[in-house]
Amino acid sequence: xxxxxxxxxxxxxxxxxRPVPPIxxxxxxxxxxxxxxxxxxxELLEEHGEYVDAQALAPARTWVxxxxxxxxxxxxxxxHPETSDLIAGYWMIDVESRERAVELAAxxxxxxxxxxxxxxxxxxxxxxxxxxxxxxxx
Amino acid sequence: MIDGPTRPGDEGALRALVPRVLAGLVRRGEDFDAAEDALQxxxxxxxxxxxxxxxxxxxAWLAAVATRRLVDARRSQAAxxxxxxxxxxxxxxxxxxxxxxxxxxLLFCCCHPDLAPASQVALTLRAVGGLTTREIAAAxxxxxxxxxxxxxxxxxxxxGRRLDRPGDLAVVLRVLYLVYTAGHAGRIDLAAEAIRLARxxxxxxxxxxxxxxxxLMLLNHARLPARLDPEGRIVTLDRQDRGLWDRREIAxxxxxxxxxxxxxxxxxxxxxxAVAALHDDAARPEETDWPQILAWYDDLVALTDDxxxxxxxxxxxxxxxxxxxxGAAAGLxxxxxxxxxxxDRHRWHAVRGHLHELDGDLPAAAAAYAEAAGRATNVAQxxxxxxxxxxxRAGAAASPPGRRPGGGSGR
Numbered sequence: 001x002x003x004x005x006x007x008x009x010x011x012x013x014x015x016x017x018r019p020v021p022p023i024x025x026x027x028x029x030x031x032x033x034x035x036x037x038x039x040x041x042x043e044l045l046e047e048h049g050e051y052v053d054a055q056a057l058a059p060a061r062t063w064v065x066x067x068x069x070x071x072x073x074x075x076x077x078x079x080h081p082e083t084s085d086l087i088a089g090y091w092m093i094d095v096e097s098r099e100r101a102v103e104l105a106a107x108x109x110x111x112x113x114x115x116x117x118x119x120x121x122x123x124x125x126x127x128x129x130x131x132x133x134x135x136x137x138x
Numbered sequence: 139m140i141d142g143p144t145r146p147g148d149e150g151a152l153r154a155l156v157p158r159v160l161a162g163l164v165r166r167g168e169d170f171d172a173a174e175d176a177l178q179x180x181x182x183x184x185x186x187x188x189x190x191x192x193x194x195x196x197x198a199w200l201a202a203v204a205t206r207r208l209v210d211a212r213r214s215q216a217a218x219x220x221x222x223x224x225x226x227x228x229x230x231x232x233x234x235x236x237x238x239x240x241x242x243x244l245l246f247c248c249c250h251p252d253l254a255p256a257s258q259v260a261l262t263l264r265a266v267g268g269l270t271t272r273e274i275a276a277a278x279x280x281x282x283x284x285x286x287x288x289x290x291x292x293x294x295x296x297x298g299r300r301l302d303r304p305g306d307l308a309v310v311l312r313v314l315y316l317v318y319t320a321g322h323a324g325r326i327d328l329a330a331e332a333i334r335l336a337r338x339x340x341x342x343x344x345x346x347x348x349x350x351x352x353x354l355m356l357l358n359h360a361r362l363p364a365r366l367d368p369e370g371r372i373v374t375l376d377r378q379d380r381g382l383w384d385r386r387e388i389a390x391x392x393x394x395x396x397x398x399x400x401x402x403x404x405x406x407x408x409x410x411x412a413v414a415a416l417h418d419d420a421a422r423p424e425e426t427d428w429p430q431i432l433a434w435y436d437d438l439v440a441l442t443d444d445x446x447x448x449x450x451x452x453x454x455x456x457x458x459x460x461x462x463x464x465g466a467a468a469g470l471x472x473x474x475x476x477x478x479x480x481x482d483r484h485r486w487h488a489v490r491g492h493l494h495e496l497d498g499d500l501p502a503a504a505a506a507y508a509e510a511a512g513r514a515t516n517v518a519q520x521x522x523x524x525x526x527x528x529x530x531r532a533g534a535a536a537s538p539p540g541r542r543p544g545g546g547s548g549r
Contacts, residue, residue: 024508024527031528035521036369056517 003052004101005090006108007124010059012085017120018113026114033112034119041108045093050104056089092128101125152184152196156268157338159200161240168208170247171293174265176207181268241266242342245335246305249313250296257292258313259320264289266338267331277328278320307343311351311407314339318355329359340394349398350408356391357414360384372522376423388418409438413455428462435459450479454489466497484513488523491530500534503527 023031045051067074091108095101105123113119156177163173180203184196193199248261263269263277275285314332321328336352364378373379395411412434420426435456439445445453453476461469470493473486480486487510494503507527514520 022508024504024511024524025531026528028525028528028532031525035524039370056520058515059512 001094001096002098002101003092003094003128004098005092005124005126005128006101006105007090007126008088008108008121009124010086010088011083013122013124016122018118020113020119030112030114030116033116037111041091041111045091045104050093050095050100052092052094054089054091057087059086059088061086087124098127101127152181152188153268155197155200156181157241157244157266159197159204160265161243162201163204163208164247165243170296171290172208172211173204174293176204176211178264178270179207180204182270239342241335241338245310245313245339247296249305249310250299251306251309252299253292253295255313255316257288257295258309259316260285260289261292262313262335263317263328263331266335269331307345307348310339311347315351315355315407329355329362333359344401346398346401346403347405347407349394350405350411353391353395353398354407354411354414356387356394357411357418360387360391360418366518370518371525372518374522375417380421383418388415391415391418404437406438406441409434409441413438426462428459432456432459432463446475447479450476451485454480454485458489458492461493461496466493469493470497482513484510484515484519484523486510487513491523491526495530500530500537504530504534 020026023034026034042051042054061077063076065074093101093104095104102125105125109121109123110118111121113121159180160173160177163177164170177200180200183203184200188196244266245262248265249258253261260274260278263274264271269277271286271289272282274289275282278285314336317328317335318332321330321332333352333355336348336355339348340352360383361375361378363384364380364382365373367373391411392415395408395415398408399412413431416427416431416434435452438452439449439456442449442452454473457469457472457476460472470490473490473493476486487506491503491506491510494500494506504527507523507530511520511523511527514523
């Protein structure tokens with residue numbers, strides 16, 4: 001069974017289908033509904049036997065590179081920190097097919113936004129590559 | 139907690155034997171690393187076989203099986219190296235058990251100041267707490283192989299160190315507190331484990347800070363049932379259902395704290411426990427004795443030179459107390475001098491949100507909570523801060539500036 005990452009982004013990706021303000025500016029009941037939905041997705045995936053992992057990533061980012069021999073690592077928060085793509089978190093799922101991964105991503109994207117209506121958030125779907133060689137020749 | 143078909147009642151007793159048996163092995167001259175491995179194997183065998191065949195003397199059984207494993211290990215090592223081995227055919231007699239001392243002795247070994255904190259924690263949970271590697275790994279959400287490697291590296295680092303000298307009790311206390319604070323999530327209740335270990339430690343030392351730490355843990359742990367609602371959402375102290383607090387645990391914590399304070403050598407843990415006791419003591423949030431809490435915080439920050447730089451967490455706690463005693467504006471001013479040290483941390487912004495709220499300035503509270511949420515490193519905490527921001531903003535919209543309800547921590 002293939003594994004997929006369903007990635008959520010703080011920013012980056014295609015033009016938002018439905019632009020919304022940051023979540024801390026939504027009505028309290030809309031915030032609750034949105035958060036409850038996130039928990040519900042993990043529970044749903046577990047019930048279906050499709051859940052592998054889910055993690056949220058803090059928004060602070062540091063780019064790091066080797067500084068050369070006897071030099072400290074070089075760090076930066078990026079040339080355009082306000083426009084560059086930034087991942088917010090992911091679900092890793094183990095599913096029958098790519099079609100199922102797309103179906104689940106669309107469901108994740110139907111999460112309630114302001115006013116309780118769907119957010120239409122873009123979800124980035126990426127297949128996880130197998131680490132080991134297969135036991136049979138393709 | 140331990141996997142396998144053991145009767146529930148047996149586990150605590152079994153785990154309590156671990157430090158005694160291990161200390162006995164190490165005291166008679168066995169290498170700490172090898173002895174700990176051997177005992178871990180004996181423990182797993184005990185979990186397998188005891189439900190069917192309970193031993194007459196469990197401690198002697200564990201010691202005998204661990205010793206056999208040690209001899210086996212030396213033999214196979216000797217065979218590998220193709221040289222004769224000097225191990226005695228019969229193990230030497232264990233020295234007389236000294237139970238309280240055993241725990242202290244092993245804690246000093248596991249919390250050796252040369253080890254990194256993560257290693258100290260892992261080694262303590264295994265060698266003193268008697269948890270299996272798998273359980274410790276699960277508690278910290280890392281693969282079992284990773285935790286096994288961390289433990290064996292820690293033990294390798296201990297090789298050649300003299301383990302017979304008294305260690306640094308302050309490090310032991312810090313490690314136990316780390317175990318406690320890590321412990322509110324996961325399959326293994328690390329908070330309960332830390333309390334168990336701290337209780338054992340207080341049997342072995344008169345040091346008031348050890349009792350202070352135990353009291354602090356008990357007084358915080360008592361509030362745990364009220365800290366999260368059924369959906370897992372954080373409930374702040376002022377909104378908790380105080381009927382859910384564990385009164386027995388609070389009573390024990392207060393008793394332990396009083397016995398520590400009676401010795402007249404206050405320290406960080408005793409002071410933090412005294413603050414926790416004052417919170418536990420209030421039947422309703424409005425009855426909280428903030429002036430006394432502020433007095434304890436004054437004592438706490440006085441322990442450190444230049445506390446704004448070297449103990450900003452204590453200063454931040456003091457700012458909250460000051461806000462409740464002298465008004466939110468005074469509390470906010472006190473946070474200003476901490477901006478350089480912790481102005482990039484979520485907690486600094488969260489405290490300012492709380493103080494702005496106390497001041498009735500809901501737009502500023504909402505902005506501070508939103509800042510805090512963006513810096514949180516814990517999902518429950520982040521969600522909590524987003525909720526507070528949203529609620530403060532909704533409250534601000536409902537009561538425009540000029541008609542603010544002044545004071546009070548409610549919305």
